Amino acid sequence: MSMHVDFFAGAAMRPHLPALARLRIAVFREWPYLYDGELNEEQVYLSDLARSPRGGMAVAFDGDEPVGCSTCLPLADTEAAVQAPFRAAGLDPARYFYFGESVLLPAWRGRGLGVEFFRRREEHARRSSDAGFACFCAVERPAGHPLRPAGAVPLNGFWQRRGYAHHPDLACTMRWKQVDSADKVANRLSFWIKPLGPRDGT
Numbered sequence: 001m002s003m004h005v006d007f008f009a010g011a012a013m014r015p016h017l018p019a020l021a022r023l024r025i026a027v028f029r030e031w032p033y034l035y036d037g038e039l040n041e042e043q044v045y046l047s048d049l050a051r052s053p054r055g056g057m058a059v060a061f062d063g064d065e066p067v068g069c070s071t072c073l074p075l076a077d078t079e080a081a082v083q084a085p086f087r088a089a090g091l092d093p094a095r096y097f098y099f100g101e102s103v104l105l106p107a108w109r110g111r112g113l114g115v116e117f118f119r120r121r122e123e124h125a126r127r128s129s130d131a132g133f134a135c136f137c138a139v140e141r142p143a144g145h146p147l148r149p150a151g152a153v154p155l156n157g158f159w160q161r162r163g164y165a166h167h168p169d170l171a172c173t174m175r176w177k178q179v180d181s182a183d184k185v186a187n188r189l190s191f192w193i194k195p196l197g198p199r200d201g202t
């Protein structure tokens, strides 16, 4: 079957939100997110994305079947907790386009889809905004975490090769129930940032 990536913006994302919720629950259950997600919580999270007219979403399909998703929206349209470190550092959220999750089922990894997710989101950010930077955040886990799989390879190198620089002091807190916790726990996520560069015709 044919593998392909489509991009949906604004209201066109809505039909694909249930697939995104399913993929988030399946993929984020793994290390390092350890997210014990359920669909009601997902609706709350996804409503910010669905409300953002400049939000966008890449979906990888194998035939008709969604096997991966990757989202983005203006940082100013995200929940206050995500914007907070930028405001505290005197950085204007309007200058940033926020990249949410990339979630791809394991069997479809290593074929260039993750690279394509970045390319499509950066293209959307350049076209739909005058933001100077793309940013995303990633969870921090201690080196000795008991659930770290042997041989787990961090994505830091993958992100650096896409042009992103780590800003460990720029970090937000998000709470979620984990596979190893009875209740929600606070997690620190630090940001990675890349200049989006000049636009065509500018």
Ligand SMILES: CC(C)(COP(=O)(O)OP(=O)(O)OC[C@H]1O[C@@H](n2cnc3c(N)ncnc32)[C@H](O)[C@@H]1OP(=O)(O)O)[C@@H](O)C(=O)NCCC(=O)NCCS
Pocket: 027, 032, 100, 101, 102, 103, 104, 105, 108, 109, 110, 111, 112, 113, 114, 115, 116, 138, 155, 157, 158, 159, 161
């Ligand atoms: C992050 C994630 C989406 C990356 O997806 P992926 O499709 O495996 O990544 P890619 O295949 O695009 O890139 C991996 C490497 O393979 C290379 N590659 C590109 N095209 C390729 C191809 N046709 N065949 C094989 N490898 C290829 C890429 O260049 C990259 O190497 P590089 O970093 O040295 O350049 C995936 O690992 C994932 O879902 N992880 C779990 C969730 C997660 O942690 N998400 C990130 C935080 S939200």
